[in-house]
Amino acid sequence: MNKPYAIIIGLEVHVQLLTSSKLFCGCSTAFGAAPNTQTCVVCTGTPGALPVMNRQAYLLSVKAALGLNCQIARLTKWDRKNYYYPDLPKGYQISQYDMPLSRDGHLDIPDPEQEGQVRRIRIIRAHLEEDAGKSMHDEVAGKADSRIDLNRAGTPLLEIVSQPDLRSPAEAKNYLTELKLLLNYLGVSDCNMQEGSLRVDANINLHVATPEGNVATPIVEVKNMNSFRAVERALAYEAQRQWELWQETGQRIGDVPKQTRGWEEEAQITRPQRSKEESSDYRYFPDPDLAPVTISEDAIAHVRQSLGELPADLRTRLVGQFGITPYDSDVLVSQGRPLVDYFIAAAEACRDGKAAANWVQQSVLRVLNERQMPIEQFPVPPAELGRLIDEVQSGKMETSRGREVLAEMLATGKSAAAAIDALGIVQVDEADLETLCAELLASNPKVVDDLKQGRLKAAGALIGQAKKRNPNVNATRVREICLQLVQRM
């Protein structure tokens, strides 16, 4: 950070909650249905239709808020946020204004500047609101109208607002990654950006060091970022743009109204968006159709007990319990709880955490990636992988042979023992190994010469030949024995 300014970023994240039905009616929240097939009089804002709160949506929100270390409001209410837009049939969005269900939390994220350190990002609030519909601009045949699909209207969203505590695009990315992981572990949201179940808006400006002290530049809201990588890039672009603009105009916060800009993935730039005129005046007022919601300390404690082990705690436990590195622990935990459970079962079966971590990362994850398969469908049970690891660790076969065994297990569904038999793997007797090595040396005088001259690389040729004669030989042992024999010559 040798730049003469600091980057100040706050994120507003909307996540779709994992409910079957919408926030205020019984229509499905399933993604991908044909347009306007999942709506009712509540979703379409038909006069007289009344919303009724989905209890599960509220409880999932409380769960997420507790996972974010927020204070849960004992009394909360919903308000109408009034604005006119074609994807909002009622003319208002039911949201929360002055009494959100939670506030004042924090999320610890990995510090991108210092490995192993965390940065605590404060959460202003997390509140529950309904989604709007989707508008699609129809450019076919030059038609100048928009098409509206209301399937999404009324889907429960949790809005999570951070303090402007993030200091770099990399920190913003780490915050999103950690938030997504937390919400996945809590079972609150699948956070799938492609399907719109996680959306990010970013507020960003600069604090420039000047002779008269720090000066803040105008805040810009950046929208339309479709991946975490896009968030990182958009913010990096925007920081640089604002720095150049500051040098050119010297504009400070308050000199111009807050601007909204959209990230354009193709061009890798942000561009100003048409702002909804007068849109800042939402004329919030309590929704008379909805009763306030109260929650007791007992009920909060009950939800707290259901949180389960959170990613940060799990990372620490894996390092302590299985002796794996923080890096390996992080890789495993970020794959989700089912993979961690698989690892734990395999590690317990072979009583070697480090070996299990290597096998899971190098072999299991690779197969899952290749086959685009979740761990739940991985054909080899963790106990069987554990047995295989045990055989490899005990020296019965080398890792590369072990991988062949795993491939056999995957292909045939055999147990570790059966696959080892099928491949004809037996541990080669030491005496047989010595005989083999002696024969090889006798038939390779050139290699023996090289080895005597200290050109140890030459041993590679012997290992290759040994493997050809007997695939079960241990390469390391062949090398060791050959070198010993040469020394004695």
Next chain:
Amino acid sequence: MPISHQQVTRVSLLGRLLLSEEETETMTAQLGQILTYMQLLDEVDTDQVEPMAHAVEVSDVFRGDQLAPSLARDLALANAPQHDGECYRVPAVLGDA
């Protein structure tokens, strides 16, 4: 007057109502009368009264997370001034989709 001409113009813009100058005058007068009447409430001493979130003393009205049948699409679209059998059609929305 409890509400100004300027405030009525602003509220009509927010409500997407196009009012003529004459209508704005009428609305300013009529809204003023309503607000004056409502100001009667200012005479009540509410210092000791806890603010309410709702007019009725009721809370925690929930439904379970159960699916209910949605409307058939043709029924859902039936009242729209314009639709194409799949979607509502509205004048072009610019900006973010």
